[in-house]
Amino acid sequence: MVFEMKHITKTYDSVVANDDVSLHLNRGEILSIVGENGAGKSTIMKILYGLEKPDSGEIVVGGRTQRFNNPSDAMAVGIGMVQQHFMLFEQMTVAENIVFKNELKNGPFMDMNKTAETVRQISERYELKIDPLARIADCPVGLRQRVEILKILYQNAEIIIFDEPSAVLTPLEVEALLETIRGLARAGKSIVLITHKLQEVMAVSDRVYVMRQGRVVAERMAADTDISELAMLMVGHPLASYEIDPPKPGETLLETRGLRLMENGREVLKDISLHVNAGEIVGIAGVSGNGQSALIRCITGLEKSTGGQVLVGGVDVTNRSVREIRDAGLAHISEDRYVWGSAPEGTLEENALMARQDDKPFSSRGIIRPRAIRDFAVRLIRDFNVKASSPTQKMRELSGGNAQKLIVAREMSLDTPVLICCEPTRGIDIGAMEAIHNRMLRRREDGAAILLVSSELTEIMSLSDRIYVIFEGRIVGEFERGSMDDRHLGLLMVGGSIGHEQ
């Protein structure tokens, strides 16, 4: 056994985040922890990594009872955690980032050749391919994550904790990550993986714990269980499935005409023309980095396009402000909830309201109406099943998935004619995912035009009435529901063309 946590309890005011949790990890094992949003998964691993202190309970590592005051204490006994928000220096190289904290104590001068060589050695030993001299700023997300893993290995971690590592990755990067995790276990490292993706759990783990409401409610060997049993154990009841009626598309509510964007001398959007009609969900399928975020930024006013037009409800809103575009009837669940979506230090009420404090019914003749704001926040929290203790709680105190739910709730509650959903279910548990999908379908029934961007191909395929495929800033295909299988779609997404495959 490489670690054992015994009877851990952790409360935040009235919330019991961990309630008498006991778990352990064996050497070379891959252990998954699954459970609904707010079940206490991140909390228990933050405690193991020294980021949070338990109220009671015991942590045993290497046969000794430990008391961690901070992550350095945990690191000292070989525990490392790959954080969701990478802490890398953009302007430094891969190698510099990996050795940075450790070498600094030897003075500010690093021998770059030696450093690069050391990093090359670790990366070869664990089969984590990377160019030590590449600049972080030029690395895609999958590689940045690899740098985080190497940083931990460089510090001799024996136990590596991953908290939803695949949430930010493309499908190809996920495959590589799972392979990395297997490789680490083969090399004798012991792994904890928190994830909402049950296919990943089944693909890599040896053993699984299921958490619900702060407690461990089940433990299974992966070989003795399956996705439907795990889903059932997580949510406590079977998942409801949904039927999708054929679309009844109405007038065009969102349209781009020949949209272009030049960024740093590079054309990232090339002549994008698309439309979304009332009563339709339209998906954008593409490998991330092929222009989908630029497209959404240009549509929503976060960035000025360099050519073409954007129309919302038939009105030309090209390069208007975010506010003006919103007022024209567009809501936006943004891709990165921490940058655009929310204010972590703000209360749930403030986040629920976000930039609408001057609207009716929240203010009348310039006077804010706190009661109306409170009622609104409470309604969002209830309707979207956000696990929170009070509407005046701070946003950053919510679990990842519950913060996402509040943003989805806010944007959907606007009842705008046009709704843009970027990664709407990122970090969301399978039960809540069904609920959000059902709401999207209901908005579609009510005549909203919904544009969906998601790195989950299954999400795109199951919800979209039509799909545009984007590759290198260009639309390379358009399909109706059911006229395309995922293999062909995957091929188009990487620039292949149908008919030319072997």
Ligand SMILES: Nc1ncnc2c1ncn2[C@@H]1O[C@H](COP(=O)(O)OP(=O)(O)OP(=O)(O)O)[C@@H](O)[C@H]1O
């Ligand atoms: N700093 C904090 N202050 C107050 N409450 C907190 C804090 N951190 C966590 N909580 C609460 O503890 C509970 C468990 O949160 P945790 O982040 O462990 O959930 P999780 O299982 O990781 O969920 P998710 O799948 O959404 O990431 C939640 O109800 C959360 O609101």
Ligand SMILES: [Mg+2]
């Ligand atoms: Mg979490």
